[in-house]
Amino acid sequence: MTFSISSPKKMRVRAVGLLSGGLDSILACRLILEQGIEVFALNFVSPFCTCTKKGCRHEARKAADLLGVPLKVIAKGADYIQLIKKPRHGYGSGMNPCIDCRVFTFTHARYYMEELSADFVFTGEVLGERPMSQHLQALKLIEQDSGLSGRVLRPLSAKLLEPTIPETRGLVDREKLLTIQGRSRKPQMALAARFGIKDYPCPAGGCLLTDKNFAARLRDAFAHGEDSLRDIQFLKVGRHFRLGSGKKVVVGRDERENRVLNNLATASDTLIQPVTIPGPTVIIVQGGTTEDIEIASGLCARYSDGKNLPSIQVQCAGSILDARPLSEETINTLRIGE
Numbered sequence: 561m562t563f564s565i566s567s568p569k570k571m572r573v574r575a576v577g578l579l580s581g582g583l584d585s586i587l588a589c590r591l592i593l594e595q596g597i598e599v600f601a602l603n604f605v606s607p608f609c610t611c612t613k614k615g616c617r618h619e620a621r622k623a624a625d626l627l628g629v630p631l632k633v634i635a636k637g638a639d640y641i642q643l644i645k646k647p648r649h650g651y652g653s654g655m656n657p658c659i660d661c662r663v664f665t666f667t668h669a670r671y672y673m674e675e676l677s678a679d680f681v682f683t684g685e686v687l688g689e690r691p692m693s694q695h696l697q698a699l700k701l702i703e704q705d706s707g708l709s710g711r712v713l714r715p716l717s718a719k720l721l722e723p724t725i726p727e728t729r730g731l732v733d734r735e736k737l738l739t740i741q742g743r744s745r746k747p748q749m750a751l752a753a754r755f756g757i758k759d760y761p762c763p764a765g766g767c768l769l770t771d772k773n774f775a776a777r778l779r780d781a782f783a784h785g786e787d788s789l790r791d792i793q794f795l796k797v798g799r800h801f802r803l804g805s806g807k808k809v810v811v812g813r814d815e816r817e818n819r820v821l822n823n824l825a826t827a828s829d830t831l832i833q834p835v836t837i838p839g840p841t842v843i844i845v846q847g848g849t850t851e852d853i854e855i856a857s858g859l860c861a862r863y864s865d866g867k868n869l870p871s872i873q874v875q876c877a878g879s880i881l882d883a884r885p886l887s888e889e890t891i892n893t894l895r896i897g898e
């Protein structure tokens with residue numbers, strides 16, 4: 561395995577830091593900056609992130625500004641979705657391939673390290689904090705698979721781990737690194753107070769891939785060849801149903817979701833909406849035979865304010881149709897997930 565050699569002109573030690581914007585990554589960055597090391601932050605945005613309404617890019621930007629370091633953001637796109645379909649190291653409790661996911665981010669961190677002629681990569685990982693990807697064996701495996709063996713420093717837990725190359729070469733003072741481990745957040749809170757850091761987002765971040773209901777939807781989508789970024793956007797809104805024809809129907813649950821579905825719809829989708837009675841926006845994704853439209857209209861009627869009426873009027877592709885609410889029994893046979 562080869563690593564880039566630091567440029568002779570480079571005066572300071574350089575490191576690439578994975579910066580989610582969460583407290584652990586901010587603290588790790590502060591610890592490295594305190595040693596006079598030049599830090600380049602790297603952040604990943606994922607279509608599965610639930611961090612905040614504004615997203616993890618926003619939190620990372622805030623954190624980078626707070627720390628005074630440059631930030632590079634990489635979007636996890638189609639290649640990441642392919643990885644989720646067939647992870648080498650399997651899934652966690654849902655469809656979360658945490659080890660492969662970490663290998664993905666670490667590999668990109670290595671590319672950036674090589675591009676900058678930086679000396680190592682560091683993260684805010686804490687030994688034993690997360691069950692799948694942060695136990696000792698997993699940490700080693702992730703480093704190996706991403707081509708970073710010995711080059712990943714975890715300042716918050718470093719003194720519990722074998723010394724890394726930057727430590728043994730004297731680029732980093734190991735004595736100033738920490739021994740935090742486990743799921744308690746108290747040591748991190750105390751350190752944050754010491755650094756005067758008060759405003760930080762959700763400590764553990766959020767990932768839809770760990771959510772059981774979302775995982776069921778994603779499994780179903782993959783099984784039907786739906787793996788584009790647009791397909792993933794659909795999975796995040798509404799109630800989901802799979803018709804006998806194989807087409808998917810998404811039903812908005814409130815005004816916000818109705819708006820999102822309207823925005824996601826393209827000319828190849830079929831849009832159904834109630835005419836006068838309040839109710840959901842319904843989409844048949846990429847299709848709409850007469851039979852599909854009849855069933856999707858029944859779903860629209862069932863989730864409208866006219867669910868107890870014999871029928872309601874819906875509009876679809878410029879036509880007004882009579883739609884009879886589907887029975888609960890029928891709905892249960894079509895529903896994806898819970």
Ligand code: SF4
Nearest residue numbers: 656657658661767769
């Ligand atoms: S929880 Fe999600 S984002 Fe975090 S490592 Fe696992 S798959 Fe990746």
